[in-house]
Amino acid sequence: MKKAREILGGIWKIYVFLWFTVLLLVLYPLYLTFLLTEKHFNKGFLLLRFHTGLLMYLSGIFISVKNKHYIEKGQAYVITPNHSSFLDIIILYQTFTQYFVFMGKKSLATVPVFNIFFKKMNIPVDRRSARDGKRSMDRCGNELEKGHSVVMFPEGTISSKVPELLKFKNGAFKLAIEKQVPVIPITFFTNHKRLEMAGLFSGKAGPGMAKAVIHEPIPTIGMTEDDIPQLKEKVFNIINNELLAYQQR
Secondary structure: OHHHHHHHHHHHHHHHHHHHHHHHHHHHHHHHHHOOOHHHHHHHHHHHHHHHHHHHHHHOEEEEEEOHHHOOOOOOOEEEEOOOOOHHHHHHHHHOOOOEEEEEEHHHHHOOOOOHHHHOOOEEEOOOOHHHHHHHHHHHHHHHHOOOEEEOOOOOOOOOOOOOOOOOOOHHHHHHHHHOOOEEEEEEOOHHHHEOOOOOOOOOEOOEEEEEEEOOOEOOOOOOHHHHHHHHHHHHHHHHHHHHHHHHO
16 A cells, blocks of 8 residues: 555656646746846746746645744845755745745756756855855855845755754854844645655655744844854754644644
């Protein structure tokens, strides 16, 4: 029975990938227009919201997001979700209506066609290079100064034991404190059930509800680098406690 579900999940993964690819190719001329010139980035962001929303509809994925009222219009945030699936990125575009940028691993910028998202707008980072890491963080800082939110997954990658969290890295919290902008944690509960990071015909995958909660923003005004460990621990506990409570329910 489990293997049958995994085979059906694999077929669904292929279906979703094909739709993503078809939509990307159809919209690619517009992406080329909007994502290579900064003055058009907001239009590119709106196109991404349309693209991901349509993909979710065609894939049978529906979202339930609590506490959207915490997002203040015109406020820049460092957004720190748990990283449980590739769906996290897609669903964030349906969660936040205001323009934001991602920091993502540099390998994403080498994928043909898909790399359009990391040529100019989003921010690739090579975590093995201190120099490249500083360059990427400087770019994130510049975005915050422009009033744009930045998404950084504090785990850095997807845990092999999802939904169990990996240890959080300092980067997101250091950035928020340096720029004195709020940190806004997000907990994704079911993305790993919709699309588990396993082989094509293994792991959980399939349509259904993607549930998330936006937590109250944590101000950083007055904090210094000495407060990074405490802030990091606070965000970790907020997300982890939500995950544990959800599993118990």
